[in-house]
Amino acid sequence: MLRVEDINTFYGTVQALHEVSINVNEGELVSLIGANGAGKSTTLRTISGLRPPAKGLITFRGERIDGLRAYEIVKKGIVMCPEGRHVFPQLTVYENLLMGAFTENNKQVIKQSLERVYAMFPILQKREKQAAGTFSGGEQQMLAIARALMARPQLLMLDEPSLGLAPIIIQDIVRIILELKKEKMTILLVEQNAKLALKLSDRAYCLENGKVSLSGSAEELATNPRIKELYLGG
Amino acid sequence: MTVFFQYLVNGIVIGGTYSLIGMGMTLIFGIMRIVNFAHGEFYMLGAYFLYTLWAILGLNPVLSMLFTFVLILFLGIGFEQLFLRPLRKESSTSSMLMTIGFLIVLQNAALLIWGGATQTVPTLVDLKTFSIGDVVFSTDRILVFLISLTIIIFTSLFIGRTKTGRSMRATFQDMEAAEVVGVNIERVYSITFGFGAALAAAGGFLLAPLFVISPTMGALATSKAFAVVTAGGLGNVRGAILGGLLLGVVESLGAGYIASGYKDAFGYLIIILVILFKPEGLMSRKRKKGVHA
Ligand SMILES: Nc1ncnc2c1ncn2[C@@H]1O[C@H](COP(=O)(O)OP(=O)(O)O)[C@@H](O)[C@H]1O
Ligand SMILES: [Mg+2]
Numbered sequence: 471m472l473r474v475e476d477i478n479t480f481y482g483t484v485q486a487l488h489e490v491s492i493n494v495n496e497g498e499l500v501s502l503i504g505a506n507g508a509g510k511s512t513t514l515r516t517i518s519g520l521r522p523p524a525k526g527l528i529t530f531r532g533e534r535i536d537g538l539r540a541y542e543i544v545k546k547g548i549v550m551c552p553e554g555r556h557v558f559p560q561l562t563v564y565e566n567l568l569m570g571a572f573t574e575n576n577k578q579v580i581k582q583s584l585e586r587v588y589a590m591f592p593i594l595q596k597r598e599k600q601a602a603g604t605f606s607g608g609e610q611q612m613l614a615i616a617r618a619l620m621a622r623p624q625l626l627m628l629d630e631p632s633l634g635l636a637p638i639i640i641q642d643i644v645r646i647i648l649e650l651k652k653e654k655m656t657i658l659l660v661e662q663n664a665k666l667a668l669k670l671s672d673r674a675y676c677l678e679n680g681k682v683s684l685s686g687s688a689e690e691l692a693t694n695p696r697i698k699e700l701y702l703g704g
Numbered sequence: 705m706t707v708f709f710q711y712l713v714n715g716i717v718i719g720g721t722y723s724l725i726g727m728g729m730t731l732i733f734g735i736m737r738i739v740n741f742a743h744g745e746f747y748m749l750g751a752y753f754l755y756t757l758w759a760i761l762g763l764n765p766v767l768s769m770l771f772t773f774v775l776i777l778f779l780g781i782g783f784e785q786l787f788l789r790p791l792r793k794e795s796s797t798s799s800m801l802m803t804i805g806f807l808i809v810l811q812n813a814a815l816l817i818w819g820g821a822t823q824t825v826p827t828l829v830d831l832k833t834f835s836i837g838d839v840v841f842s843t844d845r846i847l848v849f850l851i852s853l854t855i856i857i858f859t860s861l862f863i864g865r866t867k868t869g870r871s872m873r874a875t876f877q878d879m880e881a882a883e884v885v886g887v888n889i890e891r892v893y894s895i896t897f898g899f900g901a902a903l904a905a906a907g908g909f910l911l912a913p914l915f916v917i918s919p920t921m922g923a924l925a926t927s928k929a930f931a932v933v934t935a936g937g938l939g940n941v942r943g944a945i946l947g948g949l950l951l952g953v954v955e956s957l958g959a960g961y962i963a964s965g966y967k968d969a970f971g972y973l974i975i976i977l978v979i980l981f982k983p984e985g986l987m988s989r990k991r992k993k994g995v996h997a
Binding site for chain 2: 518519520539540541544545549550551552556557558559560561565568569570572573617621
């Protein structure tokens with residue numbers, strides 16, 4: 471479904487990605503693991519058009535999408551839930567969700583999406599009129615995921631959804647991800663918490679210093695000695 | 705006391721147009737993070753477009769205003785796309801220097817087209833006056849105020865209630881998040897600049913019949929816009945509305961009670977006092993900023 475081939479991405483003169491190649495098939499949950507600064511977020515930002523690659527090829531359902539602008543990529547069905555949540559702090563929950571459906575013009579469809587995410591996150595409906603900035607970190611993460619779902623993504627990219635959250639909240643997030651997985655949503659998950667990521671995913675890639683160092687099924691990676699030592703605490 | 709109320713009424717009428725000019729500048733600043741130094745030149749063009757369409761070509765005055773608003777909207781959008789968009793990757797200083805370029809070009813274009821002599825624009829309606837108590841109201845000024853109010857309400861609804869307005873507020877609060885949800889932020893920038901310029905033009909065409917117009921009239925308007933925006937808080941639309949009314953009233957009272965020669969200096973006084981004592985703007989609760997409807 472998504473093919474990323476040999477991409478290089480730069481910040482100014484600093485090269486953050488070196489010939490990164492990854493694949494995501496329809497209905498799969500694939501995760502990107504790796505240490506802080508390895509280039510996980512940059513990979514997602516490159517796919518989503520925020521930071522176009524200097525070299526390489528990205529195709530989605532056989533169509534080239536590298537070089538498209540971010541909003542055009544959202545229209546193709548690739549939606550990112552960014553690291554650090556990035557909800558709109560002074561918009562209400564309802565307005566945040568409407569912003570999630572920005573590329574959708576059919577009011578009926580938007581209404582259905584809204585009912586769906588409210589069913590998934592009842593707390594959001596209860597606090598519909600509250601400004602998102604007043605929410606706790608966990609609630610903001612829920613809202614950020616809900617906002618991404620409002621766009622009815624074909625490929626959902628989640629960047630560190632568990633970052634900085636209490637274990638009990640992480641359980642909620644995991645429940646949501648598993649629910650989406652059961653619905654056969656295609657997901658590309660970025661996590662520093664490799665244990666969690668490998669538990670949830672079908673396949674995984676490990677990034678080190680902007681390069682893919684290892685890839686394989688989640689079980690393969692979970693039992694790989696190097697991964698065990700570096701990311702799973704021995 | 706009657707005199708006081710008379711000054712107050714006059715100040716509010718003029719202040720409504722300052723609100724428009726300030727709203728335009730604060731929108732552009734809030735969303736694009738640049739000070740539009742050519743703001744007063746769009747204000748000047750508003751006055752001259754009304755002069756041309758109505759006083760010279762004889763179009764209906766209200767229709768002339770509507771045309772002017774739309775024309776300046778598109779002129780602003782065009783300028784943004786042609787000259788500011790290519791500078792997006794540079795620092796915001798480059799964009800601000802570019803707006804100084806707009807100022808020079810527009811001012812000289814106006815000189816070339818309409819000449820350097822001042823012009824007058826007839827009043828919008830037959831001039832009649834009536835009084836409530838001893839406070840005198842004149843029909844032309846009431847009309848100016850009503851039109852200002854209409855545009856203010858229209859702008860607030862646009863920003864607060866429409867999808868485009870929501871995407872403007874979202875872009876202001878978190879540009880990257882706006883991109884992530886699929887907002888074409890280049891489009892938001894263009895619309896913001898065009899709309900901001902059109903609001904300045906509205907201030908210009910509303911004040912044109914009350915004062916004389918000249919190609920260099922923009923400088924003063926820009927400095928007043930600074931005063932309004934400083935008082936209201938940078939990027940705060942509601943603050944700009946109140947800031948405009950405040951400046952109008954302070955000018956009017958100052959001119960009446962202190963010295964009319966210093967009328968235009970009161971704006972600077974407001975800037976200095978606000979920056980000294982409440983730099984985040986009179987309206988804002990601390991740390992809370994945003995483009996509000
Ligand atoms: N905005 C930026 N400007 C410059 N360098 C950046 C920027 N964002 C990330 N980097 C650099 O790119 C590399 C990869 O970062 P990132 O993709 O955020 O890593 P990860 O998400 O895996 O923690 C790091 O070395 C980081 O310092
Ligand atoms: Mg990251």
